[in-house]
Amino acid sequence: xxxxxxxxxxxxxxxxxxxxxxxxxxxxxxxxxxxxxxxxxxxxxxxxxxxxxxxxxxxxxxxxxxxxxxxxxxxxxxxxxxxxxxxxxxxxxxxxxxxxxxxxxxxxxxxxxxxxxxxxxxxxxxxxxxxxxxxxxxxxxxxxxxxxxxxxxxxxxxxxxxxxxxxxxxxxxxxxxxxxxxxxxxxxxxxxxxxxxxxxxxxxxxxxxxxxxxxxxxxxxxxxxxxxxxxxxxxxxxxxxxxxxxxxxxxxxxxxxxxxxxxxxxxxxxxxxxxxxxxxxxxxxxxxxxxxxxxxxxxx
Amino acid sequence: xxxxxxxxxxxxxxxxxxxxxxxxxxxxxxxxxxxxxxxxxxxxxxxxxxxxxxxxxxxxxxxxxxxxxxxxxxxxxxxxxxxxxxxxxxxxxxxxxxxxxxxxxxxxxxxxxxxxxxxxxxxxxxxxxxxxxxxxxxxxxxxxxxxxxxxxxxxxxxxxxxxxxxxxxxxxxxxxxxxxxxxxxxxxxxxxxxxxxxxxxxxxxxxxxxxxxxxxxxxxxxxxxxxxxxxxxxxxxxxxxxxxxxxxxxxxxxxxxxxxxxxxxxxxxxxxxxxxxxxxxxxxxxxxxxxxxxxxxxxxxxxxxxxxxxxx
Numbered sequence: 001x002x003x004x005x006x007x008x009x010x011x012x013x014x015x016x017x018x019x020x021x022x023x024x025x026x027x028x029x030x031x032x033x034x035x036x037x038x039x040x041x042x043x044x045x046x047x048x049x050x051x052x053x054x055x056x057x058x059x060x061x062x063x064x065x066x067x068x069x070x071x072x073x074x075x076x077x078x079x080x081x082x083x084x085x086x087x088x089x090x091x092x093x094x095x096x097x098x099x100x101x102x103x104x105x106x107x108x109x110x111x112x113x114x115x116x117x118x119x120x121x122x123x124x125x126x127x128x129x130x131x132x133x134x135x136x137x138x139x140x141x142x143x144x145x146x147x148x149x150x151x152x153x154x155x156x157x158x159x160x161x162x163x164x165x166x167x168x169x170x171x172x173x174x175x176x177x178x179x180x181x182x183x184x185x186x187x188x189x190x191x192x193x194x195x196x197x198x199x200x201x202x203x204x205x206x207x208x209x210x211x212x213x214x215x216x217x218x219x220x221x222x223x224x225x226x227x228x229x230x231x232x233x234x235x236x237x238x239x240x241x242x243x244x245x246x247x248x249x250x251x252x253x254x255x256x257x258x259x260x261x262x263x264x265x266x267x268x269x270x271x272x273x274x275x276x277x278x279x280x281x282x283x284x285x286x287x288x289x290x291x292x293x294x295x296x297x298x299x300x
Numbered sequence: 301x302x303x304x305x306x307x308x309x310x311x312x313x314x315x316x317x318x319x320x321x322x323x324x325x326x327x328x329x330x331x332x333x334x335x336x337x338x339x340x341x342x343x344x345x346x347x348x349x350x351x352x353x354x355x356x357x358x359x360x361x362x363x364x365x366x367x368x369x370x371x372x373x374x375x376x377x378x379x380x381x382x383x384x385x386x387x388x389x390x391x392x393x394x395x396x397x398x399x400x401x402x403x404x405x406x407x408x409x410x411x412x413x414x415x416x417x418x419x420x421x422x423x424x425x426x427x428x429x430x431x432x433x434x435x436x437x438x439x440x441x442x443x444x445x446x447x448x449x450x451x452x453x454x455x456x457x458x459x460x461x462x463x464x465x466x467x468x469x470x471x472x473x474x475x476x477x478x479x480x481x482x483x484x485x486x487x488x489x490x491x492x493x494x495x496x497x498x499x500x501x502x503x504x505x506x507x508x509x510x511x512x513x514x515x516x517x518x519x520x521x522x523x524x525x526x527x528x529x530x531x532x533x534x535x536x537x538x539x540x541x542x543x544x545x546x547x548x549x550x551x552x553x554x555x556x557x558x559x560x561x562x563x564x565x566x567x568x569x570x571x572x573x574x575x576x577x578x579x580x581x582x583x584x585x586x587x588x589x590x591x592x593x594x595x596x597x598x599x600x601x602x603x604x605x606x607x608x609x610x611x612x
Contacts, residue, residue, distance in 0.1 A: 021416060021419070021420070022413075022416045022417060022419070022420040022448070022483065023416070023451075024451050024483060024484075025405065025409065025413065025450070025451035027405075027406065027409060028406075029375055029403075029404030029405065030401075030404045030405070030406065031371070031375065031404055032371050034401065034402075034404055034406075035401075035402045035403070035404065038398065038401040038402045038407075039402060042398050051390070051391075051394060052389045052390075053389055056389065120387065124384075124385055124386070124387055125381065125383040125384070125385035126385050126387065128381060128383070128385065129379065129381055129385050129399070130402065131349075131351055132349050132351070132374060132377070132379035132381070132456075133374055133375070133379075133399070133402045133403050134371040134372075134374050134375045134402070134403065134404065135402065136370070136371065
């Protein structure tokens with residue numbers, strides 16, 4: 001875009017005028033795929049507070065730190081005092097058990113970070129501006145879901161990878177290269193499954209309001225509330241344990257256990273039921289989001 | 301190829317008719333889409349962008365059907381909305397770069413062009429400032445910059461001078477003109493301020509309550525209407541001068557009517573009219589304060605439309 005014009009004359013042989021200016025663009029255009037990718041990356045940065053004032057970084061950093069904290073503590077213990085961890089005291093945790101330590105941090109991350117990705121565009125009117133580009137409603141939502149997923153896997157996959165590396169370096173890791181790859185694959189799959197359910201639920205709640213605070217309370221309330229209600233139904237009212245499929249706090253956790261081939265209870269539910277419950281939550285969230293955005297008139 | 305072509309374009313929302321069988325062709329250049337608030341201007345822009353299916357009729361933009369080729373079309377269109385859609389925390393250059401990327405430009409190219417577009421609109425020195433710290437005038441310029449950064453074939457600007465003071469308004473209109481003339485970009489400017497449309501546009505589409513009032517080249521719609529308009533001096537000797545002169549002119553066979561404090565004299569021969577007016581004023585012993593050729597403005601179009609509507 002910049003022109004360089006040489007200026008002759010004694011003593012000015014090295015002089016240049018760097019002419020800047022608006023020019024026609026004749027290169028290729030990325031189309032809808034580029035648009036999705038750009039919005040996904042922009043929204044990912046937005047979610048983590050990147051390129052925003054410091055106050056927007058506090059919640060993502062604090063909640064992400066909380067989700068990493070157990071992994072860092074376990075990694076430190078196993079690398080520094082491995083006898084305490086792996087010996088008779090046996091503090092070594094299994095990978096699928098990790099979410100028992102970080103689960104609440106993941107819920108907080110989902111509740112406090114995810115809503116802004118959707119809510120801000122509707123509140124400011126950026127949604128209308130986006131829809132004046134090659135983006136359609138569905139491709140806009142795909143971009144947003146991709147951004148939320150990318151943000152969530154930071155807290156669902158990365159801490160477990162820290163744990164895997166610590167176990168590996170301390171000699172407590174999976175047996176052989178194959179075992180290592182399988183474990184890493186399970187960690188990835190489990191983290192994706194966890195992130196998918198929370199992406200869907202988080203975005204669905206966020207699609208219902210233009211107020212970020214209300215969306216945050218809604219997401220956290222729904223996840224915690226579903227756990228309380230199903231606990232009362234099953235434990236107090238002694239209803240069927242299958243009601244736990246409505247428990248948004250424990251269902252992704254049970255899914256992780258299924259992926260690692262471990263018991264998913266108590267109460268133990270069939271692996272198929274656990275998988276179907278998680279798929280149902282993800283699909284239900286997706287349907288709600290689509291229904292909301294189909295009805296939502298983009299204000300130009 | 302026309303920029304926009306519609307045939308019986310109709311958009312209804314329940315019982316409300318937002319666009320009523322619009323038949324129009326918008327050629328290259330700067331086109332003013334004028335009408336009062338609620339006239340259907342934004343609905344028309346929705347249709348041009350393919351964001352809402354028309355109830356009936358058709359629209360073609362840059363040779364593309366917005367409903368079936370919307371994505372392809374919108375990659376070629378820059379849009380500056382009326383609403384304040386700028387995220388306060390973002391820097392101007394990041395905002396413009398992001399929208400250029402979304403409209404299909406490669407990342408590196410977007411970065412360069414975002415800076416260039418901001419320099420063009422006079423915000424080069426301010427490009428690293430957060431949008432929330434900018435004045436209304438600067439934010440309007442940012443909206444123009446993001447609309448043109450991707451080098452679109454067509455730019456749609458919805459009320460681009462909203463909230464600007466007269467000096468800023470003039471500067472913004474000059475920028476719009478510059479973008480069109482220097483870079484060959486077709487522009488549709490939606491506005492309810494008729495003077496600014498007259499100032500910057502080549503072509504005008506005037507709509508009222510969803511109906512087409514007029515469309516055509518500005519030079520055809522606005523200009524010499526034939527006849528004279530005169531304003532007389534103060535009344536003399538207790539008689540109403542304007543009535544006396546009106547009677548005198550009518551006595552010579554001219555078609556004369558009162559328009560407030562003015563007399564409007566119809567007729568085609570300008571020199572002949574001037575002479576007869578001069579004589580009639582002199583005979584009446586009146587003073588002539590002002591004598592103009594009658595010029596029509598866009599406002600006249602709407603007034604004529606209202607009058608015709610009332611007559612029906």
